Amino acid sequence: MAETPKTLTVELGERSYPIVIGEGLLANAAEYLRLAGVPDKSPLLIVTDDNAGPLYLAKLTEALTAGGYRALSAVVPHGEPSKSLDVYNDLITRAIEEGLDRSSAILALGGGVIGDLAGFVAGTYMRGIRFVQVPTTILAHDSSVGGKVAVNHPLAKNMIGVFHQPELVLYDVETLKSLPPREVRAGLAEMVKHGLIWDKAFAEWCRANAGRLLALDSEALAYGLEQGCAIKARIVSRDERENDLRAILNLGHTLGHAIEAVAGYGRFLHGEAISIGMAAAALIGEERGAAGLHAETVSMLEALELPVTLPADIGTEALMDAMQRDKKFREGRMIFIVPLAVGRVEIASDVDADTVRSVIERLKRSGEPS
Amino acid sequence: MAETPKTLTVELGERSYPIVIGEGLLANAAEYLRLAGVPDKSPLLIVTDDNAGPLYLAKLTEALTAGGYRALSAVVPHGEPSKSLDVYNDLITRAIEEGLDRSSAILALGGGVIGDLAGFVAGTYMRGIRFVQVPTTILAHDSSVGGKVAVNHPLAKNMIGVFHQPELVLYDVETLKSLPPREVRAGLAEMVKHGLIWDKAFAEWCRANAGRLLALDSEALAYGLEQGCAIKARIVSRDERENDLRAILNLGHTLGHAIEAVAGYGRFLHGEAISIGMAAAALIGEERGAAGLHAETVSMLEALELPVTLPADIGTEALMDAMQRDKKFREGRMIFIVPLAVGRVEIASDVDADTVRSVIERLKRSGEPS
Incomplete structure (x- = not known):
């Protein structure tokens, strides 16, 4: 068949x-x-x-x-x-x-x-x-x-x-x-990311079909992979060398890469780290006026059984330092991909370091057992 | 001035x-x-x-x-x-x-x-x-x-x-x-190469002005560098990724790289090694029918005080082996840039190993004191 x-x-x-x-x-x-x-x-x-x-x-x-x-x-x-x-x-x-x-x-x-x-x-x-x-x-x-x-x-x-x-x-x-379940979930983080930056309907499809995706249903996987690849291909076709538009693909990656580096490569899978990064980006978006964005984003990530909080032992300043070294910081400015709504993002160069620090702290607190 | x-x-x-x-x-x-x-x-x-x-x-x-x-x-x-x-x-x-x-x-x-x-x-x-x-x-x-x-x-x-x-x-x-004389000579090897592959008049100009070039006369140098760069730029513009035409720039380089590798990096300067390689290519061209090509090529190289023979201690089979590993061998065939005349070359894929061996031997014998 x-x-x-x-x-x-x-x-x-x-x-x-x-x-x-x-x-x-x-x-x-x-x-x-x-x-x-x-x-x-x-x-x-x-x-x-x-x-x-x-x-x-x-x-x-x-x-x-x-x-x-x-x-x-x-x-x-x-x-x-x-x-x-x-x-x-x-x-x-x-x-x-x-x-x-x-x-x-x-x-x-x-x-x-x-x-x-x-x-x-x-x-x-x-x-x-x-x-x-x-x-x-x-x-x-x-x-x-x-x-x-x-x-x-x-x-x-x-x-x-x-x-x-x-x-x-x-x-x-x-x-x-043959993928272990944890790898499956981490992979789905990049899939839903393509919905979060470009296509709200696809993000919602990922949430609605989370069960089939996690169970590795062939049809759901093939559809999800095709959509994810197609969104990325449309963006890359317009901007092969990452001059501008292509940067939106980095949603969640600025903090995500820092988490991977600070925690030591291996503790978090890449998809897990960027899931936390996307939750952070949603918080920044919310601070800039997108009401309810964090809760909606988190619901999509959690449907795919992805982490959305930071363990308290990951040092905030170590994360800040790691982000300063990130390729995505151009000429010393902090550049974040910030969602305006599900399916729409902007490239913000005016996110100040204190906002990032406070978001990191909130992600840690929201991860503590209450 | x-x-x-x-x-x-x-x-x-x-x-x-x-x-x-x-x-x-x-x-x-x-x-x-x-x-x-x-x-x-x-x-x-x-x-x-x-x-x-x-x-x-x-x-x-x-x-x-x-x-x-x-x-x-x-x-x-x-x-x-x-x-x-x-x-x-x-x-x-x-x-x-x-x-x-x-x-x-x-x-x-x-x-x-x-x-x-x-x-x-x-x-x-x-x-x-x-x-x-x-x-x-x-x-x-x-x-x-x-x-x-x-x-x-x-x-x-x-x-x-x-x-x-x-x-x-x-x-x-x-x-x-500030260049040492030996570096000057080695550099002029690439300059005259551009004449040998593309522009007979420029090759002849190099021979006629060898004295001024070797004495680092500013005007002669600027003209020679401009001509050399211009010839190379014309070739590269037509073939940026070395699919075909650009390969002609490798005149003398197949054997030249092998000489550098076998002699140990440093014994020959790159320009000296490709000068010997260009003398070899001229011999191959002569074997394929271009009468007098070797003598004419050698007169241009010797005017610039460049070596045109091989020391006897460089092993022929070691050179053959090194050439087999060269990037310019595509799919196992030996590819040589062979001059048809001064200022004109062809990309030959039908030069057999025995011809190359015999040319190497001739270059060694011509280097022996008589």
Whole structure:
């Protein structure tokens, strides 16, 4: 009963690429690569982690081999620490040793970490070779659109990176069935974010269908991923290099990244951290006049079983310091994406530090047992 | 008697940028940065080495400071070993610590190594920030046009990089007066290369004016640099991402890179290695029917006091192996840029390994004392 895959195009002129979403796509990977113009004369390198690798690497490799490709693979430890310059260097070494050339492609089989890491390899190996995303998480629906690839620096996340658009995103929803529930919830945070910034009806659909999404219902997932990707694709098409509009995609991320950094990478999943960040942004929006916004936002996040408060042990000043180092602070001003209503946001450069401090404190108090 | 600076535009659509060539430009650096749209609200980072730094860093910093910019600097050891991922990582750390943001610019004050290294920092810091080239060598006239920036991997040169166009190239010919004679000669190798691939009259001008060029005559240098940059700019404008035409700029580089790698970085300067590579390419061209090409090419290279033979201790098979790993080998085929005549080359994918071997042997024998 597999439905016909949905194909969405990210419109970026000569860098446009398709996102294919559906069931059982891995088995037809070679065909999709060929359609995307990936030549079979040069070796491919599949980058994956020890979560996705054991589950899907053999299947993908077999499909590619049967289709005439030579597919090599590299398995890195799962999690954010693999998004480092050291692991990156190991992958570059591997690519050189295996003779990858300018006609080769790097495939990212995994979640956002693998996509970012493998994408940065593809974006910088020989000054950029082909890149194919094969996301195996819900969260990756966000990172697979837009071409942002990066590794972390010990002092700040995603500090080292480039824009490198994939040739193809192959989204096999069957791979999502193996996700742990916590990862599912964290992934849905980015999905509902696309509704919160751009499409109130979609945000409400996420709340109404939270049960089906959390239960990994294929149809609900495919619809939600398609909508999330489509919203992001519309925004990225208008602003590929993040000059302005694209910044709205960072709703919840200014504080979210700071939470991840201060708590230590790993304590919060990215989606959890930005869920708290989106609750914070709603509070800022409310202070600027959007009555009831926090309660409505929180109802949507909580329907998806996402955190909306801050543990008291996360230091407020440490968060403030981490935010000062954030890429999103341009020329020393604090820039926040602030919602005006569900489905509509503004880029505010006039949020003062005291407002941010007070919102952080409120998020902590609202998290205390009463 | 400083002449009016010459300004040349590299035409790349919205990524077009000016190359300003003249005397005494460092003193007016702030003005040129402002004209190029570099904002003064965010800090600049000047990357230089312990050759150019002691000579020009104070002057450049003072000029920028007087013009309202905040200019920080990082000095790295001179030479190819600084084009490493380690030095790159140090510079990224410095940029983060100093609070460089998306409105900041990285300035490269030095030769090709500094341009490549600083350019890769600029191209990947926060996914790409502004970049300004301030070349202080003749060789850098080549690397400052085209946007290719990279660091080396222990297994192969320039393996890690991106295309990142500068906002501005500021070429102060006064900085060339401090170059050691050997660096002057090596730089002129890339200058005459532009004639050899594209413009016979310019190649002949280089031979006729070799004495003035070697004596660092300002007028001759400015003309030669302008012509060299202009030829490269015309080629790059037609083919920014090195799909095809741009490959002709690699005349002499296939063997040249291999010589550098096998001899150990540092024994040959880049310009010396590609001079030998161009002599080799001329021999291949002669074997394919271009009578007299080797003698004519060698007369141009020798006028500039450049090497045209190979020392016997450089292993032929080691060179062959190094060439196999070169980026310019696409899908396992050996690709050489082969001259048809002075000023005209072809991209040949049918040069067999035995021909290359025999040419290497001839270059060694012609270098033996008779």
